[in-house]
Amino acid sequence: MTSVAARPSPETIEGPPRTRLESLTGLRWFAAFGVFFSHVAILLPLPYLNELFVLGTAGVTFFFVLSGYVLTWTFFDRDTAPKFYWRRFARIWPSLLITTVAAVALLVGGQLWPTEGGTSLVWWTVATLLMVQAWFPASFQGDTVPHTVSWSLSCEAFFYAVFPFVVRPIVRRTLRQMVLIAAVLIAISIGTRVWLWLANPQLTAENWFSSDLYYFATHSPISRVSEFVLGIVIAAAVRRGWRSPIGLRTATAITVGYFALLWAWSWSGVWQTALAETANRGSIVVFALLIAAAATNDLAGRRSLLSSRPLVALGQWSYAFYLIHFLVLFPIAKHAFGRQSLYDFPQPTWAHLPYALAGLVVSVLLSWGLYRLYEYPIEKRLRALLRREPKAATPAPGAEPSM
Template sequence: MVLYHAAVTLVPEMYPLVSMGQTGVTFFFLLSGFVLAWSMNPKTTKRQFYWRRFARIWPLHALTALAAVVLVFATQGDQSVPQLLASLLLVQGWLGDQHWVYAYNGVSWSLSCEAFFYAVFPFLAVRLARLEPGKLFRVGATVFVAAVSFIAVLLALGPGFDWGALFYTFPAFRIAEFIVGVCLAIAMRKGWKPRFGIGVGVAAAIGSFLILEIVDGIAPWHTAGPLAGALCIPGYALLIAAYADRDRCGGRPTFASSPAMVKLGEWSFALYLVHELVLRTALELGPESLAERAAFAVVGIAISIPLAGAAYTFFERPLEARLRNRASSRGPVAEPAEKTGSFAEPAPERTLTEASARG
């Protein structure tokens, strides 16, 4: 995603090489559903769940939105207070108009989708947790087919309309990826074990990119964006399942489980929210030639990584912990399930590193 935004912002000549990067949002939404379902706990009430999700994403979102306000003011950008309020309230993804969806810190549109996913998760989890793995896979497959068919039909019936711009950021459409992630996690919690390793998962993800090359030849890329993302669902789901199974079974460490990658994983949310602001600032400095713009992109990325680390260490993590502790100090951590309306089955004995770090 970082390279994709670097191309969009500074080096459009690089776009054909990294255009698949926009499907990283699909992976993120799948992983979000998987991690929430993988780590859900029967002692967590809906109220606790919503507060923890708020503590997890909103403070850093608000901080980066403030940074975006400063950037817009400094560059005399044409953005309004209502647009800022829509962003802060995380409703911009529903508005359709790209001037609103991408206002201020443009990448925060995905948090608008996440806020919707969080809102429905407790109710969704209750129903899906009652199903056995076979039915869960049928639900996931149905959701996948429905998403692909829906956008494919729209592309066929109205090829001149920019369906991609509308549905790429539309929460009600993107929830398909989240639901598949939830189904996969619950199936694994109930004992399903993939009969393939990481090699197959990686191959499946790469195979998704090959499929997208065909899609790119059929429809304009800006129009086919949501279709491309939906087509990546199976490949990314297999990749997540393979890594989750290895983590659960205590397999040999991989590159993804190295200390450096784990640290980058902890910083990933902060990196996502700060990198485009840094790249936009670099653009405002006026690089003109390809070499200058490429150099500014490299420097921008290099600055974004330690900046994200600092944001995580000194703001995101301590403020989240403080908000969670404040909620816990107001009452018992959990009450009996029948009194609180908890929504999850017991958590698995071994959780993913990702779940324990970001849950």
């Protein structure tokens, strides 16, 4: 973002770009893969690798930035908020519904941890289906609920609510203004976590997860919206004509190097929870570079491994994989090793490896089935209810963010 444009041309706003950014779909799989391994680190930890796997929580940050980017990339000025909201509902709610039902069935059937059930379970289910659970930590924390990953959809619902009102002002900014906005958003995202550490030195590894401040900083839609808006700004700049000066290979190397550095840092004995949270927030910069580089690569017509058919397919299944994998991993850990609680942290052992691999295979197969037989067909039917929807607003499978 080094040049300045006075005003966007009409076509910049009126119609969405038609280039399919397949590399971004491929990247979605790696983000979901990271989240999977972050839960392996909790339920089936492995020696030496666990500190690396914990860093997979940053996959949610990637999804939030990507969501803002792709929604802006497919944005067109004549769209209306009700139509936009319906398309987002069609995209994410059906799979949330079926996996929520599955989670409740597993919990009631004793395949997850013991719970008091009753009113608390009803409240959790209602909050989840209304996608408001991230506003009420009690509705998704502790051993009351099994579907722990669904909190991020509550954040996405809030992002979708504000998107029609923030995207137009942003796409009309000059490139220089976009640079300033991006810098402010990054400062807010990282600064929130730094403030939390400095203002609350009493937080320790033992009480961090029981702290309301932790849930605000990690799960609150308010604390995470800066990541989503950063994606909007990057996409607006690319639509304006800016292209990343960093190639995809370089951006990939920066991302890998960043997490390798954090992994090496993990052996220094620094507080592990702080390390994971630093990765979650600090990764916003490297993810922004990676997304911009991948988009630039696709716009230049260059192929990459990320745009290969296998990775694009996995990227299309990534939303289903994200929702399913914990519901697969916990029953495996429960029956194989007697895990009874989300907070029952076992010692790392290589005996967990075959079970973690089995969980991966089962999760991928189930996500393929959910996407092919339910998620995509239902989305098509729901979208068809929008009469006279502009053709350009209907993306190919996998072209829109699923989170």
